[in-house]
Amino acid sequence: VLDGVGKYYSGKVRTYGASPQGVDWNGPEGQELRFSQLMTVANEATSFTLAELGCGYGALVDHLVANGRATAYHGVDVSPDMVAAAQARHADVRWAEFEVADRFAAPSDFCVASGIFNVRLDAGEAQWLDHIHAVIDLMNDAGTRGFAFNALTSYSDAEKMRGDLYYANPLDLFDRCKRLYSRDVALLHDYGLWEFTIVVRKR
Numbered sequence: 001v002l003d004g005v006g007k008y009y010s011g012k013v014r015t016y017g018a019s020p021q022g023v024d025w026n027g028p029e030g031q032e033l034r035f036s037q038l039m040t041v042a043n044e045a046t047s048f049t050l051a052e053l054g055c056g057y058g059a060l061v062d063h064l065v066a067n068g069r070a071t072a073y074h075g076v077d078v079s080p081d082m083v084a085a086a087q088a089r090h091a092d093v094r095w096a097e098f099e100v101a102d103r104f105a106a107p108s109d110f111c112v113a114s115g116i117f118n119v120r121l122d123a124g125e126a127q128w129l130d131h132i133h134a135v136i137d138l139m140n141d142a143g144t145r146g147f148a149f150n151a152l153t154s155y156s157d158a159e160k161m162r163g164d165l166y167y168a169n170p171l172d173l174f175d176r177c178k179r180l181y182s183r184d185v186a187l188l189h190d191y192g193l194w195e196f197t198i199v200v201r202k203r
């Protein structure tokens with residue numbers, strides 16, 4: 001399923017460049033708001049390493065700088081065009097590295113992902129949900145102290161839903177994370193977008 005996803009996002013960044021539209025977001029405000037929600041996973045940490053699955057052109061690195069949270073960062077993305085854009089944009093940032101991949105060779109303290117479960121293209125509902133479960137499993141291994149991800153919500157207005165996007169049930173994913181990964185799980189579904197963020201912290 002990731003083959004098509006990589007090609008889809010490569011097309012976006014080739015058309016719109018290293019910009020929110022280039023990673024298929026409506027604009028910078030939503031992109032930034034998503035990062036703020038995800039990074040609450042590391043709220044109590046003073047020093048940490050960070051992995052990002054689906055890093056796009058590396059906008060999270062800008063967010064970390066702007067918020068005084070620069071730290072050893074490893075971003076991966078299945079789209080070679082995205083990774084090339086990220087490397088070009090952050091060539092002078094010595095603590096950030098980018099790689100074409102869909103997994104991590106070694107764990108970090110925290111692992112985050114923004115927007116990687118939304119575009120399912122022509123994958124079936126069941127196939128995409130299996131994919132989400134496998135990726136969350138991978139994120140659990142990649143973040144020894146915790147991980148966080150977002151997804152479009154099944155509580156969206158029916159008439160606004162699109163057939164090529166996946167709307168996840170937040171309660172099912174909350175339940176799964178609670179049962180499989182940690183007792184400390186937060187479901188954030190109050191930040192004004194048609195989506196939610198799940199934050200899993202391990203003590």
Ligand SMILES: C[S@@+](CC[C@H](N)C(=O)[O-])C[C@H]1O[C@@H](n2cnc3c(N)ncnc32)[C@H](O)[C@@H]1O
Pocket residue numbers: 002005006009010023024025031053054055056057058059060076077078079082101102103113114115116117135
């Ligand atoms: C919506 S974009 C968001 C990019 C970035 N996280 C941001 O918010 O600016 C999602 C990105 O994740 C990548 N992606 C999707 N699923 C992935 C996976 N399982 N592993 C690695 N990259 C993935 C896509 O190629 C795309 O660049």
